[in-house]
Amino acid sequence: ETGVTQTPRHLVMGMTNKKSLKCEQHLGHNAMYWYKQSAKKPLELMFVYSLEERVENNSVPSRFSPECPNSSHLFLHLHTLQPEDSALYLCASSQGGVRGDSPLHFGNGTRLTVT
């Protein structure tokens, strides 16, 4: 039990599908993040939410749409993805808002394959 739970663990979808990734944190943190981890590349920050408001959108394509209904839940809605979007998508949370020195607590990720 990591304190940050992501579902599903694995997802295979076609380019015309619509799916959603879910993240739930049980740590009482007030900031949540989506990261993309591709092979041979550093982690890429996609979205940051603090107190349920988006504070950073790192120029992510519009085919990725985040949603943060409350401080414990974070979603990533996916539609018309491309094969290059195949990656491990990691959710994280932190306490103390989005100060850069707040340690991140990660979920185990969703392995996404776009066919």
Next chain:
Amino acid sequence: AQSVTQLDSHVSVSEGTPVLLRCNYSSSYSPSLFWYVQHPNKGLQLLLKYTSAATLVKGINGFEAEFKKSETSFHLTKPSAHMSDAAEYFCVVTGSSNTGKLIFGQGTTLQVKP
């Protein structure tokens, strides 16, 4: 601009021998620095954190790192490797803005041989 470079993409050690994973950073101000570990099919876990207090930082599982400002380094060490230490290790530095942007290194894969 802030950046971080992990000098080795792959390190192989024998069980019971010391571990050294090297990290250099570049920052225009006093950064916070972290080491995270990622085991296969898992998320990242914080090993240790430096935030301008003691320059020698002790972390979990016997790891420690020393902040050396003159060398802009933050190398991770462990006196004796264990098979369970085999994983991917990431050195991380805080970005320039206050928006939660961390700069991740490309990672070092640690292999531990029996």
